[in-house]
Amino acid sequence: MSERTTIRFTLNGHAVEVSAPPMQRLLDVLRETCGLTGAKNGCGEGDCGACTVLVDGIAVVSCLVPVIQIDGAEIRTVESLAQGDCLHPLQQAFLERDGTQCGSCASGFLMTACSHLEHGGDTSDAELRAALSGVLCRCTGYNRVLEAVQQAAEGAGHHAGDRL
Amino acid sequence: MPATQNPVTSFAQTAFSERALGQNVPRREGAAKLCGKACYVDDLPRQDVWFGGTVRADVPHARLLGIRYDPRFDWSCVVVVTAADIPGENVVPVVMSDQPALTDSIIRYHGEPVALIAAPDVETLQQALDSVTLETAPLEPVFEIDDALAAKVLVDDSDNVFRHIDLRKGDAVAALQSADVVIEGEYHTGAQEHVYLEPQGMQAEPTEDGVIIRGSMQCPYYIVEGVALLLGLPPEKVRVIPCVTGGGFGGKEDFPTLIAGHAALLAHKAKRPVRLIYDRVEDLRYTSKRHPARVRHKTGWTRDGRLVAMQIELVLDGGAYSTLSPLVLQRSAIHAAGPYQCDHIHIAARAVATNHPPRGAFRGFGAPQSLFALETHLDYCAAKLGLDPIDVRRRNVIRPGGTLACGQNVGDDAAVGEVLERALTESDFVARRQAYATFNQRASSSTSVERFRRRGIGLSLFMHGTGLNGNAEGFFKSEVLLRGNSDGKVSVLTDLMEIGQGTQTIVAQLAAEGLRLPVEWVVAEEPDTAVSPNSGPTVASRTAAVVGGLLITAGQRFRAKVEHRSGGPILDAYAFRSAVAELVSQEPLQVRVAYRPPPDFHWDEETQQGDAYLAYTWSCCVVALEVDTLTGEVKVLDVTAVQDVGRVVHPLFATGQVEGGVTQALGWALMENCVWSEGVMKNANMTDYTIPTAMDVPPMRVVFLEHPHPRFPHGAKGLGELPAEGPAPAVANALRQALGIHFDRVPITPEIILPAWEDRQS
Numbered sequence: 001m002s003e004r005t006t007i008r009f010t011l012n013g014h015a016v017e018v019s020a021p022p023m024q025r026l027l028d029v030l031r032e033t034c035g036l037t038g039a040k041n042g043c044g045e046g047d048c049g050a051c052t053v054l055v056d057g058i059a060v061v062s063c064l065v066p067v068i069q070i071d072g073a074e075i076r077t078v079e080s081l082a083q084g085d086c087l088h089p090l091q092q093a094f095l096e097r098d099g100t101q102c103g104s105c106a107s108g109f110l111m112t113a114c115s116h117l118e119h120g121g122d123t124s125d126a127e128l129r130a131a132l133s134g135v136l137c138r139c140t141g142y143n144r145v146l147e148a149v150q151q152a153a154e155g156a157g158h159h160a161g162d163r164l
Numbered sequence: 165m166p167a168t169q170n171p172v173t174s175f176a177q178t179a180f181s182e183r184a185l186g187q188n189v190p191r192r193e194g195a196a197k198l199c200g201k202a203c204y205v206d207d208l209p210r211q212d213v214w215f216g217g218t219v220r221a222d223v224p225h226a227r228l229l230g231i232r233y234d235p236r237f238d239w240s241c242v243v244v245v246t247a248a249d250i251p252g253e254n255v256v257p258v259v260m261s262d263q264p265a266l267t268d269s270i271i272r273y274h275g276e277p278v279a280l281i282a283a284p285d286v287e288t289l290q291q292a293l294d295s296v297t298l299e300t301a302p303l304e305p306v307f308e309i310d311d312a313l314a315a316k317v318l319v320d321d322s323d324n325v326f327r328h329i330d331l332r333k334g335d336a337v338a339a340l341q342s343a344d345v346v347i348e349g350e351y352h353t354g355a356q357e358h359v360y361l362e363p364q365g366m367q368a369e370p371t372e373d374g375v376i377i378r379g380s381m382q383c384p385y386y387i388v389e390g391v392a393l394l395l396g397l398p399p400e401k402v403r404v405i406p407c408v409t410g411g412g413f414g415g416k417e418d419f420p421t422l423i424a425g426h427a428a429l430l431a432h433k434a435k436r437p438v439r440l441i442y443d444r445v446e447d448l449r450y451t452s453k454r455h456p457a458r459v460r461h462k463t464g465w466t467r468d469g470r471l472v473a474m475q476i477e478l479v480l481d482g483g484a485y486s487t488l489s490p491l492v493l494q495r496s497a498i499h500a501a502g503p504y505q506c507d508h509i510h511i512a513a514r515a516v517a518t519n520h521p522p523r524g525a526f527r528g529f530g531a532p533q534s535l536f537a538l539e540t541h542l543d544y545c546a547a548k549l550g551l552d553p554i555d556v557r558r559r560n561v562i563r564p565g566g567t568l569a570c571g572q573n574v575g576d577d578a579a580v581g582e583v584l585e586r587a588l589t590e591s592d593f594v595a596r597r598q599a600y601a602t603f604n605q606r607a608s609s610s611t612s613v614e615r616f617r618r619r620g621i622g623l624s625l626f627m628h629g630t631g632l633n634g635n636a637e638g639f640f641k642s643e644v645l646l647r648g649n650s651d652g653k654v655s656v657l658t659d660l661m662e663i664g665q666g667t668q669t670i671v672a673q674l675a676a677e678g679l680r681l682p683v684e685w686v687v688a689e690e691p692d693t694a695v696s697p698n699s700g701p702t703v704a705s706r707t708a709a710v711v712g713g714l715l716i717t718a719g720q721r722f723r724a725k726v727e728h729r730s731g732g733p734i735l736d737a738y739a740f741r742s743a744v745a746e747l748v749s750q751e752p753l754q755v756r757v758a759y760r761p762p763p764d765f766h767w768d769e770e771t772q773q774g775d776a777y778l779a780y781t782w783s784c785c786v787v788a789l790e791v792d793t794l795t796g797e798v799k800v801l802d803v804t805a806v807q808d809v810g811r812v813v814h815p816l817f818a819t820g821q822v823e824g825g826v827t828q829a830l831g832w833a834l835m836e837n838c839v840w841s842e843g844v845m846k847n848a849n850m851t852d853y854t855i856p857t858a859m860d861v862p863p864m865r866v867v868f869l870e871h872p873h874p875r876f877p878h879g880a881k882g883l884g885e886l887p888a889e890g891p892a893p894a895v896a897n898a899l900r901q902a903l904g905i906h907f908d909r910v911p912i913t914p915e916i917i918l919p920a921w922e923d924r925q926s
Contacts, residue, residue, distance in 0.1 A: 037207035038200020040410070042361050043444040047850035050361055078200040091198040095190060098816050101824065102664030103197030104361030104410035110198065125863075133857040136850070138359050138411050139664040141823030142858040 007071045011036075012080035022068035027051045029067045030077060038078035038107045042136070049108040049135030053077045059115040061134075078107035081114070090114060090152040099148035101139035108135035113149045123153045184676035184683045185878060188816040192668040192688060193408070202408040205365040205379045206441050213367065214243070216430045216440035217289045219279035219296045220450065221271040224307075224519040224843035225319070226300035228271055231279055234295035242292045243434040245280040250429065252396030256422050256485075257389055262320065263485035263522065265394055265425045271300060272319060272484035273521045274843045275450040277422075282430040282438045305519040307843060309458055309479050312516035319484060319517035326482050327490040329497045331511040331569055331772050336464075339473035339508035343464025347545045351461070351537035352909035353892075355481075355838040356454035356831075357845075358526060359855050360663075362410020364451060365441035366424045368431035374401030375428050381420040382412045383701035384659045384693050390421035391428045402428075404693040412663040413828070414525030417703050418487050419451050448848035452524025453838060455480040455492055455515070459500070459537035464508075469551045471560045473508040474569075476500045478534055482515040483522040489515040492523075494633055496530025498776045499889075501569035502538045503580040503627040504560040509569045519843045525703060527825065528888045531628060532832070536910060539624035539893030544906050553897070554593070557584060557625050568780075571773040579808040579871050580782040584625055587784035590865055591804035596621050596788060600901060616794040619801075622897025623786045624890040629777025630882035631706040634767035637778065641758050643697035644714045646675060646722045648753035652741035654679060654722065655687045656715065658699040660707050664824075665884055666817040667707055673813060674712045677878060678719015681737055697756065705882025708813050710759065710778065713876040718757040720877075725755060762875055779873045779881045783807035785826070785890030787898045793921050796914030798834055798899070800862045803891065808869040810881035815868070818883055822866045825887030831856045833892035837911045 004019045011034060018033050030036045030053065039062055042050030046064040053062045054076040081088035087095065090110050100106040109132060116131045117123070128146055137145060196202040219231070231246065233239055247254050247268035256263040266277050278298060283289035304317045311317070312324045320326070340346055366379035374397055377387055384404040392399040404424075409416060423440055430438040442451070457480050464473035478500055482489035497513035546553040561581045567573050588594065600619040607614050631637050645657040656675045662668045668688040676683040689696070699711050726743050727733050734740045747753045767774040786804040791797070805822050812818045835854050839846045847853045872879020896907045905920050 031207075032210060036200070037203075040204070040362065041206065041443075042363075043850045045444065045849060045851065048361060048444075078198075082195075082199050087195060087198070091195070094198050095194045098191060098194075098666075098820050100194070100197055101666070101820060102361065102411040103193075103202050103408065104204070106197050107200055129858040129861075133859045136359075136361065136855060136857060138361055138413070138828065138855065139824045140820055141825075141827035141864070142856075142861045143823050143864060144820055146858065 005068060007067055009070050009072060010074040012076055020067050023066045025063055026053070026065040026067050026070055027062040030062060036077050036079050040104050040107060042104060047136070049112065050105055052108040052111045052135060054111055054115055057115060057118060059112045076111070078110050081110060089155050090149065093148040093152035093155065097144050097148040097151060099140065099145045105135055105137040109137070109145055117153055123150050184673040185811065185813055186815065187673065188814060189669055189673055189683050191666055192672065193662060204362055204410055205367055205407040208367060208378060208407070213437045213439050214282040214284055214434055215286050215289050216280060216282045216427055216438045217293045218277045218426065219281065219293060221274060221276040221278055221298060221300070223271060223300050223302055224274040225303040225305040226271045227303060228267060228269060228278065229299040229301055232297045232299060237292060237295035241288060242281050242283040243430060245429045245433050246278070249433055250394060251432070252394045255393060256425065257393055258418050258487050259490045260326065260486040263487065265422065265429070273519050275521055276484070277426065280426050280430050282434045305843060307518055307520065307840070309481055309516060312518050313479070319519055324517045326486040326515040326517060327493050329494060329513040329772055331497050331509065331513070333569055333571060334508035336473045336475045336508045336510035340462065340464040340475060343472040344467040345465045345549060347463050347465065347548050349461045349541045349544055350908060351459045351540060353457045353533045353536050354911055355456045355523070356526060356836050357448055357838060357853060358413045358415030360411030360413060360415055363442045363444055363447040364416070364419060364423050365439070366420065366427040367437060367439040368424070368427035369437040370431045370435055374403065375431060377402065377404045377424050377428060378407050379420060379424060380409045380416060381406050382416045382661050382663060382703060384661070384691050385698045386418065386421050386701060387424045388693050390425050394425045395428055395432055406661060406691050409661055409663045413527045414529065414703065415452060416663065417525040417701060419524055444850060445848050448853060449845050450521055452487065452522055454526035455482060455489065455523040455530065455533065457496070457533035459534055461537060461541045463541065463545055465545065465549060467549070469549055469556045469559050471504055471506040474501050474506050476511045478511065478513040480515045480530065480533070481518050481520065481523065483518060483520040485522040487522045487524045489523065491633065492525065492530040495629065496534045498570050498629065499531040499627065500534035500538060502535060503562050503625060503782060505562045505566045506560065511569060520840065527828065528885045529704065531885070532829065532889045532892065535624070535626045535889045536892045539626065540896045540908065543622065543897040543900055554588065561625065570776045572775050574780060577779060577871065577873055579869055580625065580627065583782045583784045583806050583808055583869060586867060586869060587623065587786050587804055587806040590806060590867055591786040593621060593623065593786060597901065604902065616792055618791045618793055618902040619789070620898035620900065620902030621786065621788040622894045622899070622901060623784055624893040624897065625784050626889045627780045627782050628705065628882065628886040628889060630779045630781060631710040631777060632704050634769055634776055637710060637759060638761040640700040642700035642711055642714060643756060643758045644699055644711060644718050645697050646718045646755045648744045648748040649687065650745060650748050652745035653685045653687055654681065654744065655689050657689050657696050658711060659691045659693065659696040660699050660711060661691060661702040663702065665821060666814060667702065670708055670712070670813050670817065671715060674708070674715035674878065675719045678716040679723050681740065685741060705884045705886065708880050709876055709882045712813065712878060712880055714757045714759055716877040718755050721757065722755040778875050779810070781807060781809045781881045781883065781886045783886050783890055785894045787891060787894035789895065789898045789902065791899065791902045791917065796917035796921070798917070800830060802862045802864065804865040805887060805890070806867045806869065807886060808871055809883045809886065810873040810876065811870055811879035812868050813880050818868065819866045821883050822887040823864050825885070826864060826891050827856050827861050829888045829891035830861070830895065833895040833910050834912055837913055
């Protein structure tokens with residue numbers, strides 16, 4: 001086991017301090033050390049997007065991030081979206097449109113869409129397809145996902161700078 | 165064609181008010197999945213769990229002479245299992261049971277498991293795996309179908325043929341001689357990887373006198389059987405508690421039995437829980453794939469396009485062990501002549517052994533391969549005959565009372581012609597075909613960048629048999645159980661797996677429909693073989709139809725039982741619920757229903773004649789696309805999928821099944837290319853094996869025709885596999901219009917398109 005370093009960051013609004021090998025993947029720290037298993041290890045090579053989390057508001061694949069790089073950063077995972085029993089508008093729309101089937105890609109799409117909408121991203125079909133293309137889904141064929149994100153954006157009166 | 169923004173709205177007419185069936189009931193486990201709380205196997209607590217790994221052969225065909233353990237590694241800190249440690253039978257029980265759990269003599273594929281290691285952490289595990297080498301004496305490998313058939317080198321213990329099926333109707337040889345025109349074609353389809361987003365994984369936990377298996381799977385009772393045999397335990401000592409499963413598509417039908425067995429062997433020897441999770445590369449390289457196929461057609465026609473005779477030779481590459489190949493072959497053969505009426509058919513089908521990793525179940529189960537060949541061949545024939553491919557299909561589609569290749573009379577359930585006409589209308593096929601012809605003509609004489617673009621539209625017509633083949637449904641005697649709860653709600657117990665298709669939700673709907681109760685009052689219990697009955701495997705598009713029928717019946721009987729014991733009919737739902745609670749407070753209240761084949765159902769396994777399936781679903785898929793002839797890239801513009809699946813249980817889920825199936829098939833048709841070299845998949849990662857992304861998928865128009873099927877009390881036929889069958893030939897046929905080229909294989913990648921286009925230009 002390589003030498004450990006203390007890393008401090010904000011996780012879903014809470015200050016966190018972990019001791020981990022500096023090159024350990026953020027994904028593993030989240031899943032194994034922090035107990036947040038919503039982000040999935042789909043490929044471990046940054047291709048499938050199932051491990052996507054937000055680092056300072058930007059959607060990144062946590063399987064390619066050494067934990068040392070997030071020292072001082074603000075991390076948000078899929079576990080942060082719902083408030084108690086109240087689903088986030090994106091989650092609600094995914095539920096209504098059946099935007100997730102097996103669920104493995106859910107965290108990836110939700111966090112990617114969250115970042116996209118928070119940054120005022122376009123929700124036209126073409127723009128959204130491009131924005132979501134870093135997350136792979138083998139079940140839905142993506143059209144339900146697209147509709148869900150568009151529905152959430154509409155429901156929130158989405159425009160640039162709006163927070164859902 | 166205007167893109168369908170919201171195909172779900174087209175279901176308004178299918179909603180049955182105040183009924184559970186046909187309603188878009190919210191996905192039961194949806195919120196848990198969307199909140200990151202659904203527990204998949206690798207999300208289980210890690211305390212006290214050891215991690216397992218597999219020592220694999222690094223040659224495709226060899227004699228195993230020995231296993232060497234590097235003395236520099238401290239072997240006392242890990243547990244090693246070889247074939248010698250297996251307490252029971254060293255076998256993975258599937259149809260022919262020819263595959264060992266761990267080989268101890270002959271290595272038949274690169275990656276074949278030889279030993280297993282468990283370690284307290286993954287770093288130690290990796291060091292241990294790296295400290296094992298195998299001593300082997302190479303044998304000549306077989307990779308090609310023709311070499312397998314030549315049988316000069318044997319992969320299996322006989323003649324390299326796992327199964328040979330002859331399907332005969334009439335006299336194809338004689339009829340071919342009387343045909344006006346005979347047209348031949350040869351077609352090839354490649355392997356396809358499932359790419360369920362969650363890789364294979366299992367955890368085994370030893371108990372006092374048995375084992376608990378948790379993991380990712382489609383068929384809990386397959387695992388009970390496999391692990392019991394391997395550990396030499398009675399089946400009741402093996403308890404399978406599936407985890408939330410991240411996709412299957414057939415890839416988690418038979419394969420999980422192997423990996424569950426491995427985890428169980430490690431846990432048994434380590435005397436502690438062991439988790440065995442494949443990483444993506446291992447999963448891509450060593451788990452099953454869709455069978456590669458070669459299909460030859462020799463078709464006799466009258467000059468005006470009537471089918472006179474069909475002679476079809478079909479070979480599937482089954483890989484090193486038979487797994488489900490005998491059954492995949494059977495479905496492939498039965499579907500090979502498609503939804504057409506032809507009096508003289510001979511289908512000769514073989515599944516052969518090669519030194520590739522064993523192939524297995526994949527959505528469609530052999531039918532996509534034979535239907536790709538057939539539907540591409542029909543357009544090829546139409547061109548040769550100088551006829552419109554639409555007219556050729558119209559002329560030959562099976563009609564009520566018609567008989568399929570296996571001799572099965574489809575009765576009144578023959579909406580295939582209607583499906584074709586509806587698809588033509590929905591896609592505006594004829595007008596668009598004309599418009600694309602004009603477009604292509606203009607492009608070919610253009611001097612702008614437009615000159616590189618070509619467009620085409622194509623279609624395919626196909627069917628899928630609902631449920632397991634022939635007598636297999638009768639063999640499984642699937643059971644469902646309804647149980648009254650103390651709060652008056654009713655629990656449904658099955659072993660059916662939710663793998664994305666919405667099983668938990670529709671199981672509750674179907675029981676509620678039978679019970680005539682609000683769906684919210686029906687609890688779909690999670691499968692657990694300690695309490696769930698064996699409802700058969702979650703495969704073969706059988707859940708909503710076959711087991712669904714049992715749930716409807718069980719619901720009706722449950723209601724009858726409650727009403728009988730309570731002294732008469734109970735019209736009010738609340739009163740019914742109170743009655744259930746009251747009865748449950750006195751004694752357990754449950755109803756168990758088991759499958760029995762319909763009395764008029766007859767299948768002869770010997771001759772492969774009779775009722776091959778309980779029912780057939782019919783579908784037409786239309787694909788419109790544009791090709792960039794400079795790069796060979798294909799952009800699919802839109803897809804129209806029309807299908808008759810009987811009554812639709814859940815319109816939204818059904819649409820999702822079609823869209824997802826179409827997308828997988830577009831991947832198989834255009835981009836998913838398993839590259840093999842010496843029996844190894846060279847592109848075993850998700851950078852080099854690409855599946856469709858959101859940018860590759862077009863808008864889709866999904867239409868259901870609902871003709872309730874009388875064999876099921878709720879009229880619902882199967883759905884899951886059907887949509888995966890039509891897109892590939894529709895793509896090939898659309899490319900025929902776009903480029904004037906006959907593509908006889910999939911995937912049709914830019915690397916295939918470009919040289920073909922250049923050839924045609926010169």
